[in-house]
Amino acid sequence: MRLVIAECSVDYVGRLSAHLPLAKRLILVKADGSVSVHADDRAYKPLNWMTPPCSLVEEPIVDLDGSDTGEKLWIVENPKSEQLRITLSNVIQDIEVELGQDPGLVKDGVxxxxxxxxxxxxxxxxxxxxxxxxxxxxxxxxxxxxxxxxxxxxxxxxxxxxxxxxxxxxxxxxxxxxxxxxxxxxxxxxxxxxxxxxxxxxxxxxxxxxxxxxxxxxxxxxxxxxxxxx
The missing domain is CATH 3.40.1350.10 (Trna Endonuclease; Chain: A, domain 1)
Structure with missing residues (x-):
């Protein structure tokens, strides 16, 4: 799992359009390929997400003169050509952790x-x-x-x-x-x-x-x- 805390803006391009303005958020990239964007509320529910299968491409953002702005653009795309376009202005933390195979939920009272x-x-x-x-x-x-x-x-x-x-x-x-x-x-x-x-x-x-x-x-x-x- 990859956890990125960054100042970012998010645009969803597909059947509908949605925009999240620049703010600090948590981005989760899971081993199954899913990508979700979270705020510091709403419990577990993300602000926006893309379910697998999907691809993730990271590109640097450049000025008109070709110089690197220091920002990055994540393009997350599914087979229907719907995209989640995440612009990262300032990456505060970027961590990758191998969680391994999860044993699943063990219910109390079985x-x-x-x-x-x-x-x-x-x-x-x-x-x-x-x-x-x-x-x-x-x-x-x-x-x-x-x-x-x-x-x-x-x-x-x-x-x-x-x-x-x-x-x-x-x-x-x-x-x-x-x-x-x-x-x-x-x-x-x-x-x-x-x-x-x-x-x-x-x-x-x-x-x-x-x-x-x-x-x-x-x-x-x-x-x-x-x-x-x-």
């Missing part, structure tokens, strides 16, 4: 983390619940959590961020398989998610599967911001 938190706080499912194992192996894949309730009955738990019909079907298949095991049966099912779609809840309850809505912040031990009397 299913694996929910599963881990629920296993740590298994009593969320009810008083007297105990953990048998996370990722309990079966011939058709691992059950997220295998637990026992206060009466010692085996409980298979499927954990989702957003509970849909597919999750209920998946848990149903696990229950059919687990209930063939004489050491485990009878095995009950719990469908646990941060949110459960009405159709999924109806299907689960029709099949005798209990639905539990998980409060992620509560599992993490974060108190609610809601005002309470006590």
């Amino acid at each position: 299913e694996a983390h929910l599963q881990e938190l629920l296993a740590e706080h298994i009593s969320t499912l009810g008083e007297g619940y105990s953990l048998v194992r996370r990722e309990y192996p079966t011939a058709i894949g691992p059950v997220d959590i295998l637990a026992r309730d206060a009466a010692g009955v085996t409980v298979a738990v499927e954990v989702k961020r957003r509970g849909g019909i597919d999750g209920v079907e998946q848990l149903t298949r696990y229950l059919e398989l687990l209930n063939r095991d004489e050491l485990l049966r009878p095995v009950q099912g719990v469908f646990a998610a941060q949110s459960i779609k009405p159709q999924a809840r109806t299907l689960a309850e029709d099949r005798g599967i209990r639905c539990v809505t998980l409060d992620y912040d509560q599992l993490r031990g974060i108190e609610s911001n809601e005002l309470r009397l006590f």
